[in-house]
Amino acid sequence: MHAVTLDPVILGIDSSLGTAVALIEEDGVVLADEYSEDPLGHAEVVGTLLRAALSDAAHGPVGGGGATKPVTVDAVAVGMGPGPFTGLRVGIAAGRTFAQARSLPVIAVPSHDAAAAQLLLADPFADVGRFAVVTDARRREFAFTVYDGVDDDGLPARVTEPALVPRDDIDDVLAALGAARHDVVRISAAMVALVGARARAVGRTLTGSEPLYLRAPDVTMPKRVAP
Amino acid sequence: MTRETPLVLGIETSCDETGIGIVRGRELLSNTIASSMAEHVRFGGVVPEVAARAHLEALQPAIESAVREAGIRLEDLDAVAVTSGPGLAGALMVGIGAAKALAVALDKPLYAVNHLVGHIAADLLTGDDVEYPTIALLVSGGHTSLLLVRDLVSDVELLGETLDDAAGEAFDKIARLLGLPYPGGPEIDRAAREGSAEAIRFPRGLSRASDMADHRYDFSFSGLKTAVARLVEQRAGEFSVGDVAASFREAVVDVLVTKALDACARHGIPRLLLGGGVIANRRLREEALTRASAAGVTVRIPPLSLCTDNGAMIAALASELIVAGRAPSQLTFGADSTLPVTEIQVAWP
Numbered sequence: 001m002h003a004v005t006l007d008p009v010i011l012g013i014d015s016s017l018g019t020a021v022a023l024i025e026e027d028g029v030v031l032a033d034e035y036s037e038d039p040l041g042h043a044e045v046v047g048t049l050l051r052a053a054l055s056d057a058a059h060g061p062v063g064g065g066g067a068t069k070p071v072t073v074d075a076v077a078v079g080m081g082p083g084p085f086t087g088l089r090v091g092i093a094a095g096r097t098f099a100q101a102r103s104l105p106v107i108a109v110p111s112h113d114a115a116a117a118q119l120l121l122a123d124p125f126a127d128v129g130r131f132a133v134v135t136d137a138r139r140r141e142f143a144f145t146v147y148d149g150v151d152d153d154g155l156p157a158r159v160t161e162p163a164l165v166p167r168d169d170i171d172d173v174l175a176a177l178g179a180a181r182h183d184v185v186r187i188s189a190a191m192v193a194l195v196g197a198r199a200r201a202v203g204r205t206l207t208g209s210e211p212l213y214l215r216a217p218d219v220t221m222p223k224r225v226a227p
Numbered sequence: 228m229t230r231e232t233p234l235v236l237g238i239e240t241s242c243d244e245t246g247i248g249i250v251r252g253r254e255l256l257s258n259t260i261a262s263s264m265a266e267h268v269r270f271g272g273v274v275p276e277v278a279a280r281a282h283l284e285a286l287q288p289a290i291e292s293a294v295r296e297a298g299i300r301l302e303d304l305d306a307v308a309v310t311s312g313p314g315l316a317g318a319l320m321v322g323i324g325a326a327k328a329l330a331v332a333l334d335k336p337l338y339a340v341n342h343l344v345g346h347i348a349a350d351l352l353t354g355d356d357v358e359y360p361t362i363a364l365l366v367s368g369g370h371t372s373l374l375l376v377r378d379l380v381s382d383v384e385l386l387g388e389t390l391d392d393a394a395g396e397a398f399d400k401i402a403r404l405l406g407l408p409y410p411g412g413p414e415i416d417r418a419a420r421e422g423s424a425e426a427i428r429f430p431r432g433l434s435r436a437s438d439m440a441d442h443r444y445d446f447s448f449s450g451l452k453t454a455v456a457r458l459v460e461q462r463a464g465e466f467s468v469g470d471v472a473a474s475f476r477e478a479v480v481d482v483l484v485t486k487a488l489d490a491c492a493r494h495g496i497p498r499l500l501l502g503g504g505v506i507a508n509r510r511l512r513e514e515a516l517t518r519a520s521a522a523g524v525t526v527r528i529p530p531l532s533l534c535t536d537n538g539a540m541i542a543a544l545a546s547e548l549i550v551a552g553r554a555p556s557q558l559t560f561g562a563d564s565t566l567p568v569t570e571i572q573v574a575w576p
């Protein structure tokens with residue numbers, strides 16, 4: 001049985017690749033972890049995943065099988081990208097609105113920080129070394145962020161800010177930065193929540209409130225009127 | 228839930244207006260609109276990615292101010308409503324993501340509805356008794372549609388629509404040809420004051436006898452656009468901008484009003500509802516009122532704040548669905564940029 005929880009509960013949400021929703025206790029216990037890998041169906045799945053996460057979490061930690069007890073969410077951690085814009089915005093809109101509906105704080109988390117945390121925390125004793133989280137940015141480009149270990153706050157230590165690079169150039173760029181390539185196709189919402197919880201605990205801001213678009217809007221100028 | 232007068236918040240993000248509206252039954256409590264129009268001016272038209280980014284930034288402040296203006300708390304809501312289409316897909320998805328999260332966070336039912344039918348529902352918020360069936364002419368930068376509304380929640384038929392540009396788009400394009408800024412509607416209106424509507428006889432699209440079989444209620448503005456472009460090119464500098472603006476506007480207004488009243492006559496329905504942002508055009512309203520009155524047709528024109536895209540009309544439509552006993556939409560729907568007008572509510576069981 002899961003005892004009465006006093007630990008704050010963080011909702012994590014990310015739609016920078018697929019759509020991910022998770023609920024964790026601040027110390028890292030995962031209460032629910034939902035994911036859809038459909039790279040185009042963010043708007044379709046986000047509501048169902050949110051509802052499923054809340055209902056799963058009511059049963060206590062994943063695998064715990066405890067009695068049903070509605071969870072009270074205390075903060076919302078939102079993956080801010082980088083990622084394809086149309087999908088990325090769905091998770092951000094959902095996360096912010098969920099927070100607004102329940103009067104909760106929003107914690108903005110770079111999605112690559114969550115991916116880095118997942119690698120770094122997988123085996124705390126492994127010597128991971130300097131590496132780059134690399135994700136698809138469409139239009140023959142990758143988005144990447146370089147990390148080196150975990151800092152004193154337990155957060156992935158970012159060496160470079162997220163940036164775009166042509167696909168053909170990624171290996172040269174990473175070699176010059178001395179970073180091993182770590183391709184990521186899925187962002188864990190539990191990790192978004194964990195990174196967000198740790199940042200909040202020490203009062204750190206990880207990124208601004210703007211999504212990490214990294215690209216100006218694609219403007220197709222209206223066609224000239226045909227003669 | 229108060230079945231007779233549900234408290235509903237509507238989210239509308241199908242184009243460049245972030246609309247949040249709150250209604251109690253047919254009573255309008257708030258109609259908050261944040262427009263990204265200014266950001267599109269330098270591009271001469273709505274840029275989808277710019278619109279979608281602006282929606283994301285405008286949503287929370289708009290919800291906040293709508294709730295404050297309505298004097299309610301989000302927990303008080305009976306339901307949430309959202310536009311699922313038609314419109315710009317990326318823009319619609321921002322509103323859908325927000326609406327789903329709001330409904331789940333508050334544990335309230337969600338109604339996903341049709342934007343065009345929303346324009347018709349806006350009329351319910353005027354406080355007048357609204358009678359169906361009615362013919363409805365919806366004209367904006369995104370759509371030009373002629374509808375037959377037998378019943379708002381169950382029977383809306385598309386009589387015709389534009390085969391190319393929306394009327395509002397045509398205004399924007401002609402304004403650009405004449406060297407006038409975006410948005411074109413008010414600029415063409417201003418220029419037309421200095422000109423004569425009879426100066427040039429521009430073509431009326433799909434109005435020939437041969438068009439009546441297949442396109443009686445459809446619209447086309449491409450031929451008109453080409454005619455204006457040719458004139459501007461041929462008479463380079465040697466024409467009156469006022470005359471071209473007035474004559475162009477007359478051609479658009481004429482075809483819109485003629486087809487709408489033709490639909491009223493052929494269906495024996497003496498009621499015409501006007502909606503959409505282009506209704507702001509004074510000449511269109513005047514001409515519709517004059518000719519409708521001669522034809523014995525009553526015209527309804529909601530206030531402009533309810534004619535342009537807004538969230539209140541989306542909330543109003545959902546409220547009617549609730550009063551009619553409709554179940555909420557399932558959470559699985561997405562954006563449908565070409566949602567047909569016959570789908571008044573999407574994803575209902």
Ligand SMILES: [Zn+2]
Nearest residue numbers: 367369503536
């Ligand atoms: Zn509209």
